[in-house]
Amino acid sequence: MNSWLNFAISSLGFGAIFMYGATGEILTEKAGHLNLGIPGIMCMGGAGGCLALCLVAPLNLPGFLIVLAGIFGAVLFGMLTGLIYSFLTITLRANQNVTGLALTTFGAGLSRVLFGIKAMNHTTYLKFSRELFRQPFANRTDELQKLGILFFLALVICCVASWVLMRTKVGLRLRSIGENPGTADAVGVNVTKYKYIATLIGAGIAALGGFYSIIDFEASNEAYKNLEEYGWLSVALVIFSLWRPHLAIIGSIAFGFLYRCASQLTTLGGIFSAMTAQPLMKMLPYVVTIIVLIISSISKKRENQPPASLGMPYFREER
Amino acid sequence: MEKNIALSMRNVTKRFGKVVANHNVNLDVYQGEILAILGENGCGKTTLMNMIAGIYFPDEGKIFKDGQEVVIRSPKDAFNLKIGMIHQHFKLVDLFTASENIVLGVDESGRYNIKDVNSQVSQIAEKYGFHIDPHKKIYDMSVSEKQTVEIIKVLYRGADILILDEPTAVLTPQEIDRLFLVLRRMKEDGKSIIIITHKLHEVLSISDRVAILRKGEHIATVDTCDATESSLTEMMVGKKVSLDIDRSEPVNPRPRLEVTGLNCHNAEGVQVLKDISFTANSGEILGIAGIAGSGQKELLEAIAGLQPLDSGEVLFINPKKNKPVTFFHKNMHRVLELNTRDAFTDLTGNPEPFLGKNRGQIRTMINTGNILFKEDEVISLRGLSPLEIRSLGVRLSFVPEDRLGMGLVGNMDITDNMMLRSYRKGRAGFLNRKKPKELAQNIVKELEVATPGVSTPVRRLSGGNVQKILVGREIAFAPKVLMAAYPVRGLDINSSYTIYNLLNKQKKNGVAVIFVGEDLDVLLALCDRIMVINSGRITGFVDARTTTKEEVGLLMTQNHADEEMPSAENDETTEPAAFSENAEETESEPETTDTTADAPEEAEEAVSDDLSPSSQMPEDPDTAVQEDAK
Numbered sequence: 001m002n003s004w005l006n007f008a009i010s011s012l013g014f015g016a017i018f019m020y021g022a023t024g025e026i027l028t029e030k031a032g033h034l035n036l037g038i039p040g041i042m043c044m045g046g047a048g049g050c051l052a053l054c055l056v057a058p059l060n061l062p063g064f065l066i067v068l069a070g071i072f073g074a075v076l077f078g079m080l081t082g083l084i085y086s087f088l089t090i091t092l093r094a095n096q097n098v099t100g101l102a103l104t105t106f107g108a109g110l111s112r113v114l115f116g117i118k119a120m121n122h123t124t125y126l127k128f129s130r131e132l133f134r135q136p137f138a139n140r141t142d143e144l145q146k147l148g149i150l151f152f153l154a155l156v157i158c159c160v161a162s163w164v165l166m167r168t169k170v171g172l173r174l175r176s177i178g179e180n181p182g183t184a185d186a187v188g189v190n191v192t193k194y195k196y197i198a199t200l201i202g203a204g205i206a207a208l209g210g211f212y213s214i215i216d217f218e219a220s221n222e223a224y225k226n227l228e229e230y231g232w233l234s235v236a237l238v239i240f241s242l243w244r245p246h247l248a249i250i251g252s253i254a255f256g257f258l259y260r261c262a263s264q265l266t267t268l269g270g271i272f273s274a275m276t277a278q279p280l281m282k283m284l285p286y287v288v289t290i291i292v293l294i295i296s297s298i299s300k301k302r303e304n305q306p307p308a309s310l311g312m313p314y315f316r317e318e319r
Numbered sequence: 320m321e322k323n324i325a326l327s328m329r330n331v332t333k334r335f336g337k338v339v340a341n342h343n344v345n346l347d348v349y350q351g352e353i354l355a356i357l358g359e360n361g362c363g364k365t366t367l368m369n370m371i372a373g374i375y376f377p378d379e380g381k382i383f384k385d386g387q388e389v390v391i392r393s394p395k396d397a398f399n400l401k402i403g404m405i406h407q408h409f410k411l412v413d414l415f416t417a418s419e420n421i422v423l424g425v426d427e428s429g430r431y432n433i434k435d436v437n438s439q440v441s442q443i444a445e446k447y448g449f450h451i452d453p454h455k456k457i458y459d460m461s462v463s464e465k466q467t468v469e470i471i472k473v474l475y476r477g478a479d480i481l482i483l484d485e486p487t488a489v490l491t492p493q494e495i496d497r498l499f500l501v502l503r504r505m506k507e508d509g510k511s512i513i514i515i516t517h518k519l520h521e522v523l524s525i526s527d528r529v530a531i532l533r534k535g536e537h538i539a540t541v542d543t544c545d546a547t548e549s550s551l552t553e554m555m556v557g558k559k560v561s562l563d564i565d566r567s568e569p570v571n572p573r574p575r576l577e578v579t580g581l582n583c584h585n586a587e588g589v590q591v592l593k594d595i596s597f598t599a600n601s602g603e604i605l606g607i608a609g610i611a612g613s614g615q616k617e618l619l620e621a622i623a624g625l626q627p628l629d630s631g632e633v634l635f636i637n638p639k640k641n642k643p644v645t646f647f648h649k650n651m652h653r654v655l656e657l658n659t660r661d662a663f664t665d666l667t668g669n670p671e672p673f674l675g676k677n678r679g680q681i682r683t684m685i686n687t688g689n690i691l692f693k694e695d696e697v698i699s700l701r702g703l704s705p706l707e708i709r710s711l712g713v714r715l716s717f718v719p720e721d722r723l724g725m726g727l728v729g730n731m732d733i734t735d736n737m738m739l740r741s742y743r744k745g746r747a748g749f750l751n752r753k754k755p756k757e758l759a760q761n762i763v764k765e766l767e768v769a770t771p772g773v774s775t776p777v778r779r780l781s782g783g784n785v786q787k788i789l790v791g792r793e794i795a796f797a798p799k800v801l802m803a804a805y806p807v808r809g810l811d812i813n814s815s816y817t818i819y820n821l822l823n824k825q826k827k828n829g830v831a832v833i834f835v836g837e838d839l840d841v842l843l844a845l846c847d848r849i850m851v852i853n854s855g856r857i858t859g860f861v862d863a864r865t866t867t868k869e870e871v872g873l874l875m876t877q878n879h880a881d882e883e884m885p886s887a888e889n890d891e892t893t894e895p896a897a898f899s900e901n902a903e904e905t906e907s908e909p910e911t912t913d914t915t916a917d918a919p920e921e922a923e924e925a926v927s928d929d930l931s932p933s934s935q936m937p938e939d940p941d942t943a944v945q946e947d948a949k
Contacts, residue, residue: 167431168431169422169425169431172415172419172422172423172431173423173424175412175414175415176412176415176423176424179412179413179414179415180410180411180412180413182410183410183411183412183420183423184412184423184424185394186374186394186404186406186410187394187398187410187423187424187425187472188393188394188395188398188424188426189423189424300587302413302414302456302458303414308413308414316374
């Protein structure tokens with residue numbers, strides 16, 4: 001296959017990691033909560049999914065159940081981590097930035113511990129990668145093999161999230177909470193319930209991104225070490241896609257491409273240029289995010305701004 | 320006439336901590352009537368209504384709807400009981416369209432179809448005579464349009480009891496008339512309407528019955544036809560209150576602030592002031608009337624040095640003629656500059672007192688008080704920051720609209736808020752808290768601020784008390800020009816009159832007062848002249864003594880088809896008299912004896928004693944501070 005096409009497909013697959021992370025974070029932010037714990041949640045998701053695979057491996061289950069078990073494990077761990085965040089910031093109204101950052105440190109650390117335990121055998125979980133998760137292209141030798149089940153699930157989740165947010169009453173209520181929780185409360189929307197659901201579902205979706213990266217896209221026993229970095233890129237992608245899940249699809253491809261460019265430098269320009277330019281290239285997605293942020297700030301279009309009450313806790317009786 | 324009770328409250332009590340907001344309130348609302356709830360600030364009107372709307376839950380008592388006892392635990396419960404409340408601060412999502420806001424929170428099964436909502440909204444609007452565009456985003460709407468959305472939102476949910484919390488506070492007279500028309504139609508439709516308001520004449524014109532609350536208790540409910548303004552006030556306050564604002568004739572009005580050809584843009588690039596020219600005279604209250612957001616805020620901010628100007632000039636005329644040179648004039652640079660313009664004379668009338676003197680001698684001459692100004696000093700404020708304005712000795716006080724946003728710092732106590740004006744003085748790096756504390760104590764005492772003490776964070780005080788502190792601080796610095804934007808917004812009758820009296824006192828002291836108001840009755844009763852602006856343009860000047868509300872209301876809304884140049888000074892009623900000392904009462908020049916302390920700051924600190932005639936207040940803290948600093 002043409003090496004450029006190969007490269008494009010690889011960017012696509014790589015971008016799906018951010019697609020998960022960004023979609024999860026967008027849902028969370030639409031409820032007015034800035035969850036900087038996304039990198040930690042992605043790490044935990046990866047660990048949870050792999051752990052689940054290791055646990056069900058001896059049972060000889062049918063393939064689809066194993067896939068479901070992996071997804072379930074990832075989402076469960078992600079949601080449990082997200083639950084810490086939700087409880088602290090929604091019920092106890094702790095500072096969202098501090099809580100999120102602490103959660104990232106916590107999640108990244110704990111996931112490394114989990115990947116080190118005995119039950120977690122990388123040959124066990126990576127075995128399922130080729131057998132199950134990389135279907136239907138598992139037997140290809142080019143980059144297309146990386147576009148497995150979870151890649152397509154990412155696209156579906158992105159589209160569904162976009163549809164729910166913009167076309168349903170649930171989405172309308174969720175957006176109203178992020179904009180003006182007092183208003184939502186006054187018209188009878190259960191603000192706390194919606195916030196919990198949005199942050200938990202958001203965490204679950206983000207967690208899948210971590211799982212996808214390990215089991216499908218990278219399929220290596222070292223993959224979990226990169227997750228935190230991908231988490232931050234996902235948070236940046238939220239800004240890049242102007243809080244719209246459908247734009248996150250395009251954004252994730254762009255991010256994947258830019259980030260992938262860095263690793264292709266060796267083949268393009270030799271080892272020396274790769275060593276000097278690679279860190280600079282890896283910076284590109286963030287640079288692009290800043291440019292988008294600047295443009296959207298200058299344009300002053302209200303629709304392109306973050307949710308108005310993002311980061312602010314909601315007290316009903318505060319005057 | 321047979322009337323069914325739609326809603327009744329029995330012995331409802333609500334406490335917040337130790338504070339009792341409502342105590343044993345009994346209230347009935349009939350079907351197809353408009354009930355006004357009247358009471359001072361903090362008397363529990365809104366709390367009572369919030370209990371019906373499900374925002375708060377009563378500690379004791381029962382609520383009956385159509386004869387059935389009901390429990391309203393959340394706004395949702397209230398909606399299910401067909402009770403809807405239109406809050407004073409609109410609860411709308413700015414980013415959504417009218418329809419999206421209206422449908423938000425409605426629990427209908429079935430698909431969410433915004434087209435159906437749009438057509439239903441239009442139907443409701445037609446039925447009651449509203450004008451609304453369902454597709455318009457809230458952030459593009461005027462206050463009146465937003466209110467319309469709020470009302471339709473409640474009607475869309477099928478409410479038959481509507482509670483309106485101060486609906487008229489932000490509307491023009493024409494908009495109020497339109498609102499009342501709609502309310503009457505709803506009443507004919509059998510809906511019960513509860514309206515909370517401060518404005519007595521509105522109560523009398525719209526309501527069928529009036530319920531009066533005082534200090535959380537229900538005093539009485541009377542039929543509106545049996546009530547008069549004074550009887551209602553008496554019940555509300557608990558004692559007889561004079562409702563007349565006493566307005567004296569301006570004494571020796573002299574131009575104090577001349578604004579010519581002001582143009583300015585706001586941050587969004589919209590032209591907010593267009594060719595504004597006017598003169599504010601000493602000893603006179605100049606009212607500014609206009610629909611909210613017509614440029615009032617920008618105008619005052621432009622004068623105060625907070626808003627950059629595109630063009631135009633702001634001149635402050637400092638009545639300095641034959642006054643000794645003090646204050647900033649020890650700023651030698653400025654003295655020499657003024658000297659080149661022959662600004663000075665000495666006690667003997669020598670026109671060139673500094674001829675052949677060196678700087679040291681000039682300084683000594685000024686300090687001994689021998690040097691006088693020849694003429695009133697004209698200072699251009701254009702392009703200066705508030706600090707520069709002050710350092711030129713211009714005593715300009717500004718009571719901004721946003722009390723806790725621009726005027727005071729909510730989390731700081733009263734003393735600290737006093738120091739916002741004066742912290743730059745005092746010994747290098749250290750603050751002098753004594754004088755501000757005395758000032759704070761005086762304001763609390765003289766203006767009867769209800770506060771546990773001067774170390775209470777301002778945020779915890781009620782609106783009226785916050786405003787007293789802000790106005791108190793501003794007038795304590797003996798302004799020559801006092802600008803007040805909506806100083807009585809949200810204040811009850813008693814507090815409002817305190818503020819009116821303070822402004823009147825300043826006027827008598829020869830201050831040029833600029834009063835931006837929203838209640839036309841007050842503007843007509845308090846001001847001497849009224850300048851009407853509409854979308855950043857002056858649409859007319861009227862004599863407040865002879866004009867009518869209708870005339871002003873018309874000017875507020877008229878289009879600019881007739882580009883009539885403002886005829887600023889033609890309603891001057893008093894002949895310009897010889898310059899007299901009267902207008903100068905507030906001036907208390909510091910008798911500074913030291914020479915080296917940094918002088919430019921002195922001017923604004925001269926505390927006028929009109930705030931405390933009994934004067935516990937330091938007569939001249941400035942001097943004192945200077946002495947401390949030595």
